[in-house]
Amino acid sequence: MDVGEVVLIGGGALVTSALTAVLGFGGGIVLLALLLLVVDPIVAIPLHAAIQIASNGSRTVIRRRDVDWGIVTRSSLLLLPAGALTVPLARAAPEAALQVAIAVTVLVATWVPERTALEVPAPSGPAWIGVGAVAGALNPLVGATGPLFAPLYKAASATRQRFVGTFAGTQVAGHPAKLVLFGAAGLAPTGHLPAVAAGIVGVVVGTELGSRVLDRMSEQRFRSLYLAAITAVAVYLVVDGVAGAG
Structure with missing residues (x-):
């Protein structure tokens, strides 16, 4: 991995952690x-996990007063x-087909309640133990399952800060579990330590910047951006999955 790719990962980590x-x-x-774009999928998942530990860890520290630790504990038991x-x-595994299925589920879980009287129940x-078990099973296959479970956590959160935290x-808890599992399989990202370091610096800075924006944002603006972002991610997953299957 050359210097340009390491810089690309660090910059991408900053921007994406600010979004999250x-x-x-x-x-x-x-x-x-x-x-x-720069590594094989079997390398990308544990590398992604290593960087995301810092991203989610820094966000949890910043939002520690908003975190529902009961939910966190239960959903982590079977990961x-x-x-x-x-x-x-x-x-x-047929990753493309699984990816499309997850994306369709995300769209249904997000927009059916939005356009009807139905609501995603908390x-x-x-x-929550079962939710964590499903997330744990999907994580090694897909790598990033956040959009699938976001509607459940949002339904259980009274405020946007509580949801994010x-x-x-x-x-x-989920990302270290992936590192342990891939490490046991001999797939730990030890050969890409410069990229991990650049990614960690990027996500810590991005989390701080994004958290400041969240505190200043209105609930209506947050809801509009949430719906737009989760839809865009799901559509991307469908398109990417169909292209991968082809």
């Missing part, structure tokens, strides 16, 4: 797409064992 600090999700999957079940499929206390807290 404002909206609570979205930046991670954009960063993963950027990484796929590792569920992920261990699907790591063997990471190299052979999971009950024990149900709690969602970040759950991701702090």
